[in-house]
Amino acid sequence: MDEFMKIAGLHYLHDTLKPILDEIFTERKPCEIDPLKLKDIEQLDGNIANLKRYVQKIFNAIVNSALVCPNVMCQVFCGLKQAAVRHFPDSKEVRYLVVSGFIFLRFFAPALMGPKQFELTTEAPDAQTARTLVLISKTIQSIGNVVGARKSQHPYKERYMMEIHREFMDSSNIEAVRNYLDVISSASRQHAKGIETPIVLKEGFMIKRARGMKKFGLKNFKKRFFCLTNESFTYAKKKGSSALCTIPIESIQAVERLEEDSFKMKNVS
Numbered sequence: 538m539d540e541f542m543k544i545a546g547l548h549y550l551h552d553t554l555k556p557i558l559d560e561i562f563t564e565r566k567p568c569e570i571d572p573l574k575l576k577d578i579e580q581l582d583g584n585i586a587n588l589k590r591y592v593q594k595i596f597n598a599i600v601n602s603a604l605v606c607p608n609v610m611c612q613v614f615c616g617l618k619q620a621a622v623r624h625f626p627d628s629k630e631v632r633y634l635v636v637s638g639f640i641f642l643r644f645f646a647p648a649l650m651g652p653k654q655f656e657l658t659t660e661a662p663d664a665q666t667a668r669t670l671v672l673i674s675k676t677i678q679s680i681g682n683v684v685g686a687r688k689s690q691h692p693y694k695e696r697y698m699m700e701i702h703r704e705f706m707d708s709s710n711i712e713a714v715r716n717y718l719d720v721i722s723s724a725s726r727q728h729a730k731g732i733e734t735p736i737v738l739k740e741g742f743m744i745k746r747a748r749g750m751k752k753f754g755l756k757n758f759k760k761r762f763f764c765l766t767n768e769s770f771t772y773a774k775k776k777g778s779s780a781l782c783t784i785p786i787e788s789i790q791a792v793e794r795l796e797e798d799s800f801k802m803k804n805v806s
Contacts, residue, residue, distance in 0.1 A: 538613075542644045543655065545609050548737070550648055553602045555657050557594045558649075561669060562658060568669040571697045589704055591669070592676045596705065599645060599677070600713045603720035614639070614722040633684040636718045641681025649674040676701055684714045740764040745772060 568588040569575055575584075614636045621635040648655040649670050652662070662670060675698065683706055745761045761772040761781070770789060771780040 538639065539643050539647075541613070542610060542639065545607050546644060547655070549602070549605060549607055549610075550644070550655060551657060552605065553598050554595065554645070554648060554652075557591065557598060558652055558657050560594075561591060561673075562660070562662065562666060565663070565666055566669075567665060568672055569665075570672065570701065571695070585700060588669070588672055588676075588701060592673055592701065592705065595649070595673055595677055596680065596710070600717040603717045606721045611721050611723065618722040630684075632722075633715060633718050634682075636722045637681040637684055637714070640718070640721065641678055645681075646674045646678045649677065672698075672701075676705060680705055680710060680714060684711055684718065737764060737766050740776075743772075 566587040567580065567584050568591065569584050570581065570588060572578060572581065575581060617635050617639070618632050621631045625631040648657060652658045652670070653660070679698075679702060740763065742760055743763050744758050745763075746758055761774065762776045762778075763770070763772045766786075768786055770784045770786065772782055773780050
């Protein structure tokens with residue numbers, strides 16, 4: 538399930554988190570709020586303000602991204618919610634917990650703590666930035682979990698996280714998370730069709746045989762950048778340039794495997 542979400546949701550993850558993560562890596566503002574880890578306790582208030590600002594940006598980006606969550610992920614979340622409701626019909630919280638457990642705990646939280654593993658950055662974070670990401674991840678994860686928690690339960694384990702949690706655990710934020718979870722686990726996602734980013738399954742350069750009059754010849758073989766997504770198969774002169782040809786997936790009726798030496802050239806399509 539983790540690998541499925543990483544593959545199917547990679548573009549969604551980048552669109553949602555990367556702009557804020559780029560800002561965090563560029564600014565490198567201190568966000569340590571554990572008094573035992575601070576050399577100068579007078580920095581605490583400023584660090585709390587920095588952390589609140591980053592958490593708010595990440596939180597807003599996530600709860601406002603429901604309509605662009607990939608349909609294939611939404612279908613899985615819908616199935617999970619329906620199964621949970623069937624097994625626990627008397628629990629109102631379980632329909633949120635089962636979805637938040639995947640999307641927050643196993644998707645957003647790991648990406649925040651290890652952005653390089655999700656291709657959200659090319660550089661490993663320094664010690665201070667890594668700590669900032671851990672604190673953000675802890676908070677976001679707790680916000681996701683609180684939608685299904687009983688009122689008597691506390692979402693935090695460390696006392697130094699208390700102020701941050703109180704800031705974000707209000708009724709409006711909890712309702713925003715529930716609305717987000719409701720949308721991404723909805724049985725009908727027709728309104729999201731056409732606006733989600735296609736999932737790239739395979740891409741790279743290959744040699745394409747042109748549709749010329751002659752069957753063979755150097756001019757009839759051209760290097761092109763091919764891209765296969767869950768929606769179409771395209772090729773262009775180079776990566777990022779306009780597609781020269783686009784074939785919808787539903788229009789591909791057959792695929793034939795050729796031997797490497799079919800045209801006495803490697804990587805011929």
